[in-house]
Amino acid sequence: MKRLLPTLLLLAAFTFTVTPAQAHDRPTTLRVATYNIHAGAGSDNVFDVDRTAEAIASLDASVISLQEVDVHWHSRSQWRDLATELATTLDMHIFFGPIYSLDPTTPGAPRREFGNAILSSYPIVDAKNHEITRLSTQVPNPVPEPMPGFPEVEIDVNGTPVHVYSTHLDYRPDPAVRQAQVADMRRIMRCDHGEPQLLLGDFNAPPEAPELRPLWRKLSDVWAKSGQPDPGYTYPASAPDRRIDYIAASKRFKVKSAATPTTLASDHLPVVAELTLR
Template sequence: MRVLAAIMAALAFVAVAPAAEASPGRGLRIATYNIHAGAGEDNVFDLDRTASAIGSLHADVIGLEEVDVHWGERSQFVDEAGQLARKLGMYVFFAPIYDLPPDHRQFGVAVLSRYPILSAENHEITRLSTQTPDPVPAPAPGFAEVTVNVRGAFVHVYATHLDYRPDPSVRQAQVADMLGILAADGGPKVLVGDFNAEPSAPELAALWTPLRDAAPNAGPTYPAAEPVSRIDLITVSPDVAVVGAQAVATVASDHRPVVADLLVRR
């Protein structure tokens, strides 16, 4: 009887294992939000309002742009990344674009996550500084990468903020830099951020070979009150399935956030 029981258990394992492998994946809700340094469309600084808007997305991982950390009076010199993480009960990685002496006034992007952040890196990409006269394109930090374990699926999430100026050449260089960084990583990838360009812009064209637009029908995101441009994007690698996505109406910033429901495989 013991031998028969062992054989039956082995057969049961063989029968169940393929079904587990064929499971549709782990659900992951991703968002991107340019928080305008904690100021709403009304230009009033209110980090509680920002936190409430982020919380209402019910996202597992959120990429944030225009984040101040002890930057200046406009945001009352607070650590916005740290305070938002505490208010929302999330892990955080902050990737400064600028870190100015003598008091480490910082401005950049951040990633909030309900899942522990296993690794994080602040990559350099081409930038045209807003802090120096007569700037020239040069490598600078502020391209965030984190790896999170989504119930057994290890996902790379990247948050970016591309150049806002009319000349597309800097954004084109930034896209090339980002794709070089993504190419070094394996597994599911999600790139989010404020691209300051519509998906159809020529300078973003190179994105759409290794990645795809996760929210083509989500609606415009900027300006928040009456948006006309879709410049806040969520993009995913081919091994990530998209269940749905939308831009969320709120004036807690001058941009609307975008949220997408994804499935990622182990």
């Protein structure tokens, strides 16, 4: 027995010093999604935030980008704080990045805000609300100018920092503003020094749109990489005929699968993907 004791101590030391490193090096499967929630209104234009929460929960994703999120914004969403309500219901961390933050219509009421949000089951280590070029819908005769609403979070995925961005690009037929927005996003995302990145959102343009091409120089269109024969149409939800919602991933991710689950909880379909973080 005395002869075995040093060997057992050596094995114990080996277990505690080597195994954590090996676990850290193993690929991590990450389930991510993007969903334009239409301010909590379904394809029937009926506001029902419980229905929205159920649709998001059914995605079973640990990282979710949301667009068209109202926070005390309008009577259409009963002046409710959808960001906080959804995070509480889903038991997830959240960062909300307003595009608009306006004075309340009633003195003493909360500020009226509308924008994008990121939900995460992983801890949020850092968060920023970046500015990109926008053409405001809230002022007469708007001109393109820097405005907030491009939120970024850094999450800790089993010890690996991952940067997640949520975006909603301009909807107008003229691609000029979207072109400027793509340039802005690429400039901002270059600051992460090779760490894994996810760009999720409603791009309001089809995959072949010229203004989106610069994105694909450094990021992969997850749907295109998934090998799905389905075109992945996401809008309108009741009879989708175009793909305008995207999950884009940096080279540290490998695509396992992608889907557009059927739901009428919004006028868009969500996109969900399983990725391997290498």
